[in-house]
Amino acid sequence: MKISSIKGFADILPGEVEVWQRVESTARRVLSAYNFAEIRIPIVEKTELFRRSIGETTDIVEKEMYTFEDREARGGDDSAGSRLTLRPEGTAGVVRAYVEAELYKIEPVRKLYYMGPMFRRERPQKGRTRQFHQVGAEVLGRSDPFIDAEILLLLSDFFSALDLNEPALQINSLGCSECRPQYRQKLLGFLKQKEDSLCANCRRRIERNPLRALDCKEAACIRATQDAPSILDSLCAACRDHFAIVQRLLRESQIRFALNSRMVRGLDYYCRTTFEWTTSQLGSQSAVAAGGRYDGLVEQLGGPSIPGVGFAMGMERITMLLRLKETVPDAGPSLYIVWLGDKARDWAFSTMHGLRRAGLRVEMEGDARSIKSQMRRADKLKALSVLIVGDNELSQGTAALRDMASKQQRQVALGDLAIELGARKAD
Ligand code: HAM
Numbered sequence: 380m381k382i383s384s385i386k387g388f389a390d391i392l393p394g395e396v397e398v399w400q401r402v403e404s405t406a407r408r409v410l411s412a413y414n415f416a417e418i419r420i421p422i423v424e425k426t427e428l429f430r431r432s433i434g435e436t437t438d439i440v441e442k443e444m445y446t447f448e449d450r451e452a453r454g455g456d457d458s459a460g461s462r463l464t465l466r467p468e469g470t471a472g473v474v475r476a477y478v479e480a481e482l483y484k485i486e487p488v489r490k491l492y493y494m495g496p497m498f499r500r501e502r503p504q505k506g507r508t509r510q511f512h513q514v515g516a517e518v519l520g521r522s523d524p525f526i527d528a529e530i531l532l533l534l535s536d537f538f539s540a541l542d543l544n545e546p547a548l549q550i551n552s553l554g555c556s557e558c559r560p561q562y563r564q565k566l567l568g569f570l571k572q573k574e575d576s577l578c579a580n581c582r583r584r585i586e587r588n589p590l591r592a593l594d595c596k597e598a599a600c601i602r603a604t605q606d607a608p609s610i611l612d613s614l615c616a617a618c619r620d621h622f623a624i625v626q627r628l629l630r631e632s633q634i635r636f637a638l639n640s641r642m643v644r645g646l647d648y649y650c651r652t653t654f655e656w657t658t659s660q661l662g663s664q665s666a667v668a669a670g671g672r673y674d675g676l677v678e679q680l681g682g683p684s685i686p687g688v689g690f691a692m693g694m695e696r697i698t699m700l701l702r703l704k705e706t707v708p709d710a711g712p713s714l715y716i717v718w719l720g721d722k723a724r725d726w727a728f729s730t731m732h733g734l735r736r737a738g739l740r741v742e743m744e745g746d747a748r749s750i751k752s753q754m755r756r757a758d759k760l761k762a763l764s765v766l767i768v769g770d771n772e773l774s775q776g777t778a779a780l781r782d783m784a785s786k787q788q789r790q791v792a793l794g795d796l797a798i799e800l801g802a803r804k805a806d
Contacts, residue, residue: 387501387509389695397710398698399512402541403494406514409537410492413529415516418491420472426462432471432676434647436588439467443499465498468646469515470673470689471680477519478682487685488520494694506664506696515670515691519677522686524621527652527672528628530690534656534668535634537692543700546656546667549639550629551610552622553590555650556675558615563589565608576603590643609640618651625652648673652688660703661696668692711761714800716743717753720770727768730796737797757783766796 384390391399407417426446433439445465466472473491476482482489494514501507516533518526531548538546554562567589574582578597585592592604614622629636636654644653653671661667670690677685714734716727724747731741742760744753750767757765761783768778773793780799781788791799 385509387503389508389510395698395702398701399694402694402697402701403514405540406492406494406537409533409540410516412536413490413533415490415492418473418476418493419495420466420469420476420493422466422496423463424466424472424475426464428471428475428680429464429467431679432474432646432648433468434588436584436591437645437647439499439645443467443501445498445500467499468497469493469495469513469691470517470646470648470676470687473515473517473689474519474673474676474680474682474687478677478680483520483677483683483685486520488518490516490518492516504662504664506661506693506699508695512694513691514694515689517687517689519687520685521688522674524624524652525628527621527625527688528632530670530688531625531629531634531636531654532632534690534692535632538656541697541701542704543697545660545700546658548629548634548636548654548656549642550625550636550652550654551639551642552614552618552651553643553649553653553671554610554614554618558613558618559610559650562608562610562613565613566590566593566610569607570604573603576600588647593641594643594645604641607641611638611640621651644669644671648676648679650674654690656692658696658700660700664696666693667696667700710740711763712740712742713763714739714741715753715757715760715762715765716741717750717757717765717767718743718769719750719767720773722770723768723773726773730793734797734800737801739800764800766791768793 426444429444430440444467446462449461449463473493477489477491492515494512496510496512498510500509503509516530518530538544553559567585570577570585570589570592574585576599577585577592578595578600581592581595581600592600593607595601626636642653642655649671651672651674655666655669657665658667659665668690670688672686672688674686676687677683716731718724718727727743731743734741742762744756754765764783765781766778767781772778776793777790778793779788780791
């Protein structure tokens with residue numbers, strides 16, 4: 380019986396995976412230039428971690444998490460530990476690890492990045508899957524606006540390094556514990572007047588989380604909140620200054636951006652600067668990277684009062700953009716050994732092993748086949764060169780080396796093969 384994969388969970392097959400590898404290695408290079416170190420965190424965490432950090436009244440926590448009861452944890456001293464969740468994002472886990480390992484004790488400022496799968500039970504569509512992959516980065520221990528700008532410069536550099544010039548940047552400030560409560564009241568007052576026009580979901584959580592209404596994708600809610608008060612008019616002096624410096628630094632670095640005061644993001648831990656990079660090329664799932672500041676999160680998760688800011692980008696969306704732009708030619712082996720006769724096969728097998736250990740990508744056939752059929756296979760695999768060796772050639776210590784692009788063929792001494800191929804590899 381054929382067993383298929385789960386809806387929203389995709390394979391990344393050879394032919395596609397090369398684009399992923401390129402995105403990952405570019406990300407590592409740019410992150411390293413910005414002095415980030417990698418952190419690897421578990422895929423499963425206690426449900427409580429996400430409830431507390433992402434927020435009870437967010438779509439993620441209310442309906443999208445893959446949560447299950449863990450038999451091991453049940454009956455332990457931590458009842459909250461009996462429910463586990465596949466991580467829907469990485470920030471909560473990184474902050475949990477930072478607090479748990481007391482990383483702040485040695486050096487409070489930490490720049491950490493991660494990459495890997497995340498899980499959200501959303502309706503799958505183009506650019507949206509239930510298992511998706513993020514490259515994310517978090518800076519803990521810095522509250523200055525320069526680091527917010529640095530994060531945005533990093534993303535801009537990353538897009539340029541991949542030759543993706545299209546993503547557009549939108550930024551907002553969500554204020555702080557000083558000024559947001561006042562804005563919240565103001566917005567609540569406005570929404571109360573429009574309550575009848577809001578969707579059931581927004582009506583339900585209007586008291587607990589009125590800002591969510593600004594993020595709602597329902598046409599009725601978008602219409603009803605069109606004239607909602609802007610948070611940017613309610614910022615306190617400190618938040619206003621912080622945001623002004625971020626904008627100045629972006630302008631001075633020639634990073635184009637637009638202000639979007641309705642952008643509240645889908646997670647509750649944010650304060651001050653938030654941002655999204657979007658593209659017009661992927662339909663409704665337009666955000667390729669997003670993030671912002673979360674100054675209260677470390678403390679909320681049991682650590683000292685240490686600020687944080689970070690981002691995550693969606694690998695599926697970035698690789699889709701790259702695939703729209705280019706087809707990556709899949710590289711073939713540097714050498715394909717075509718053999719004829721038992722002695723030649725044994726020789727080819729051990730020579731292949733030696734060349735592979737020297738770092739070359741080499742392939743050969745295992746079953747006896749005609750030279751023509753082996754050549755056809757070498758062609759199909761896009762081998763750069765082919766060595767043709769029979770028992771006779773072997774006894775003479777030479778074989779024909781064919782360059783598949785130029786179709787030039789020449790005799791080479793078998794003893795010099797590694798040097799011949801090494802020289803080819805270097806040029
Ligand atoms: P987020 O906006 O929920 O933020 O996700 C960041 C990015 O992940 C999105 O912009 C999108 O590219 C990608 N993404 C999210 N959901 C899906 C999905 N179902 N399918 C494909 N791609 C998806 C966060 O996750 C925050 N942790 C970002 C952050 C880090 N903020 C501060 N530090």
